[in-house]
Amino acid sequence: MKKNLLNLLLLSFFALSSAFAQSRKITGTVKSSDDGQPLPGVTVKITGTAIGTQTNAAGEYTLTVGGGEKSLTFSYVGYVQQIVSILKSSTINITLVSDAKFINEVVITGYTATSRDKTTGATTKVSAEKINDVPFGSFDQTLQGRVPGLSILAGSGQPGTVANVYIRGATSINGSTTPLYVIDGIPVESSVFSTLNPNDFESVDVLKDASSTSLYGSRGANGVLVITTKKGKAGQTNITYDGQAGFSNRTTAKFTMMNTSEILGLQEYLKIGAGYALSPNNPSYTTGTAANRALIDHRRDSVYNINTKWDDLFFRTGKFQSHQFSASGGSEKTRFYTSLSYYSQDGIAKRSKLDRYNLRLNLDHTAGNFKIGVQSGLGFSNSLFIESEAGVALANPYAAAYLGMPYENPFDANGNIITSSYRGIGVQPFPIYDSRIASNALARIDQTNSKNNQTKATVGFNASYQFFKGFSAKTNAGLDYRETYNESTVYPNTYAGSTSVGNSATNPSPGSYTNSNARNLQLIQTSGLEYLNNFGKHDVYATALVENVYNRYTTFGYTGYGINASELNTPAGITAGTATNGFIPVVSGGKTRAGINSLIAIARDTYDGKYTIQASVRRDGSSQVVSSNQYHNFFSVGGTWNVKKEDFLTNSSFIDVLRVRANYGTTASPFGSYSSNTVNFGYLSLYGTTAYAGTGGIAPSTPGNPDYDWEYTAATDIGVDIAVLKNRLRANIDVYVKNTHNLFVSEGLSYTSGFASLNVNAGKMRNKGIEIALEGDVVHNRDLNVTLFANFAYNDNKITDLGQVSEYASGTSIVRVGLPLGSHYIPQAAGVDPATGNYLYYNKDGSVTPVYNSTTQSVASFGTYFAPYQGGFGLNGRYKEFTVSSLFSYARKFSRFNNQSFFLVNAGNAASYNQEEIVNTIWKKPGDITTVGAYTSTRQFSSQDVQDASFVRFRNLQIGYAIPQSVIGKMKYFKGIKIFAQGENLYTWTKWTGFDPEDSNNIASFEYPAARTFTFGLNISL
Secondary structure: OHHHHHHHHHHHHHHHHHHHHHOEEEEEEEEEOOOOOEOOOOEEEEOOOOOEEEOOOOOEEEEEEOOOOOEEEEEOOOEOOEEEEOOOOOEOOEEEOEOOOOOOOEEEOOOOEEEHHHOOOOEEEEEHHHHOOOOOOOHHHHHOOOOOOEEEEEOOOOOOOOEEEEEOOOOOOOOOOOOEEEEOOEEEOOOOOOOOOHHHEEEEEEEOOHHHHHHHHHHOOOOEEEEEEOOOOOEEEEEEEEEEEEEEEEOOOOOOEOOHHHHHHHHHHHOOHHHHHOOOOOHHHHOOOHHHHHHHHHHHHHHHOOOOOHHHHHEOOEEEEEEEEEEEEEOOOEEEEEEEEEEEEEOOEOOOEEEEEEEEEEEEEEEOOEEEEEEEEEEEEEEEOOOOOOOOOOOOHHHHHHHOOOOOOOEOOOOOEOOOOOOOOOOOOOHHHOOOHHHHHHHHHHHEEEEEEEEEEEEEEEEEEEEEOOEEEEEEEEEEEEEEEEEEEEOOOOHHHHOOOOOOOOOOOOOEEEEEEEEEEEEEEEEEEEEEEEEOOEEEEEEEEEEEEEEEEEEEEEEEEOOOOOOOOOHHHOOOOOOOOOOOOEEEEEEEEEEEEEEEEEEEEEEOOOEEEEEEEEEEEEOOOOHHHOEEEEEEEEEEEEHHHOHHHHOOOOEEEEEEEEEEEEEEEOOOOOOOOOOOOOOOOEEEEEEEOOEEEEEEEEOOOOOOOOEEEEEEEEEEEEEEOOOOEEEEEEEEEEEEEEEEEEEEOOHHHOOOEEEEEEEEEEEEEEEEEEEEEEEEOOOEEEEEEEEEEEEEEEEEEEOOOOEEEEOOEEEEOOOOOOEEOEEOEEEEOOOOOOEEEEOOOOOEEOOOOHHHHEEOOOOEOOOOEEEEEEEEEEEOOEEEEEEEEEEEOOEEEEHHHHHHOOHHHOOOOOOEHHHHHOOOOOOOOOOOOOOOOOOOOOHHHEEEOOEEEEEEEEEEEEOOHHHHOOOOOOOEEEEEEEEEEEEEEEOOOOOOOOOOOOEEOOOOOOEEEEEEEEEEEO
């Protein structure tokens, strides 16, 4: 018996020894074909089994296999799965090829996460590598040119300024046109992005069609941008550093200003200003004494030797730097991502700056059937602003830099700025002809202070529990909090202080101090049940949710006067106001609360992997709408046909993907208002403070509207996704129609009501268009990849109804049935009469006249300031460790009113304002052919200033180099190092002659110009 037991043990030992002898270790590295970089988190399994591992942060893996195993399977989201034989080698290094981006990527709507082949809507995903490391203070501008149908126009070059964003055209005349922004399932305040860090974003999903936007009901009419922040992946902890530094400068102006000789010569010819006062042809010179003529000669020589370049005094080379440390990793149960960052950008204009500090911590934990996650972000930004930006106000430095006379010396002998109220010593001759526009504006930069401190926090909490297969309960809760502190000071005993309120004979330069605070708190909770299961050929998903959104907004501010010079930039410096000193402070403030309660149901069924149908229903109740219209239902229905999986295409070697999508749905916006996009409770009759005969009181401020309702949008979308030639060529094509009704339009009231007009729900508008996105891998192999991409969007906007009226003027535009929103409405210029030099204008009957009448001559023949054609194109390339990417964006067939040229090409202003060189071609005698009329002919607002603003912009170029892994492997602490350089806003092709054709409004009026930025960066992985 003992002998038999011993033999059994020996046999077992030899069997185990034989098995261990046959097992072996397989090692290797997995890289991406896109950039040649290691891929962390790739799943490596023994083919046909659940035995496997994942690559670490350096893309490395080690896996023990038995003697009978023949291959390994490598899989990673967004890449084509590979099965590789292990029979001939124990070292398997592979390069995963990226899959067509719309085949397997996950589309995130905020309520659902669905693979692309089961999505019925038109959505575009912008990945992290497109928006990370772009030197913009506001993340929305990083999306320009990347998404068809997404219009983003920067309104200012001021660091951190947000852009105007439209998705598939404007859907309102007087209400909000701003999309809804959602971060990790939490709706956040729009147009407040300077304190968000886009380097923490994993992706941005742009929801454009009804199938996806209807999920948001009354908040989805303008489209939705869903932002997903980065999360940790199971595996070795990965620590990274991302840093950049660089500089910004002005782009080249499309116009040239006159120098001293030219402007004085023009003035001399026109017999105005300093040029004529100092002219030897002036009768006062020829009839004066010899001593007087000698003095004028001396003064003229002195002035001609001055040629001040004001733009060099107002602008500078801006500096830029950003630094971020991040760490991510964890186990299969608990994963984390955390980052700490600093961003600093000095604007190209003096005293403009943005400093931002961010902290993020995201945690995810799985315990059996229970999942929990927390996404938290905290940011603080400090912005410095110029006191006045935009407009032709003389305090605007961007206007003063060009309006200022070049023959004016800004400084006296002691270096003090010579303003209108202080001239100092060593001042040039005839001061009565000094406009001092530029000097005054230059002084205000040093004599005022304006800053903005903002704290922003977003916190999301989500949890789910799976009761049994496919059936779960889930909840999502979070907050968006923002507090903005504004402070501005006008210093006393200065030129700027002399223009502040409170001036008197005894207090000629009192100064002022303004402080305001705005707080926004938005809370949301979404809870419900979810079902996801497969049975037979059906893949079914359904969810039922209850959602509550609460918003509270408060403001408070005050302005005090009589500032103590020893206590600047603090309320302690304010002089107490009395009835005699005129320093009564001004106090303002307000608060509002609003909420939305919703019921949501979503269902989707995919049959046999070929046919998907999705439907959603939502019921919203909002406190911002009158009670009779407070609740409304929204719905959508959509379908997808995966044609490629049909028998007649399954074996096609040419077509790899062919999907057809269609959907229809309804949405709305509750933010139509009387004068602003965000006025709450527009249906109420409100009162405000007033004064009569010096006595304070209250009076009606808004008339109220008992029929106040939402603006509703119904949209249809039909789309096709296709990939051919082994996914080398990919395309998305969508056509859509959006009809909006119940638009707020201005309806006249009898003046006996105390109000001139009332905004009522009476208008209708239609947007229809086509969007095309193309992407092609021109070269795609192990060492060289070149991918070209382009997108195109056309949107046809038309107002179809205005209720009781057919049109009404709105500034220099017309709101008219049959025309697009933003149509210019102004008298049409007919040039300059060669015989008389008079400016000519067309009457509506086509006749020409020198008589100007904006009431009878205005016509809408100059297009719209909303660009109907927009898009972008570029390339992504890699050769071994070198990478290059470029991006161009464009907008076509739109025009804007160039109010700048009205002042800079206007001889009537030449006594006070400098002029462009083109004014030298002014009409002087009969027969002159010119566009600049005679000095005696008054320049008027006309189509002469409506210019084609179409542009193509070289938006970004980035070149990078990754240190080879053969070198990195010899370094003890590094897993990856990449260096790169990039340029932003490199060149713009346009006929526009103003600062920048890409602007967020109709009228160009000396806004902060866009900058050209160059940066150098370093990415390190530890």
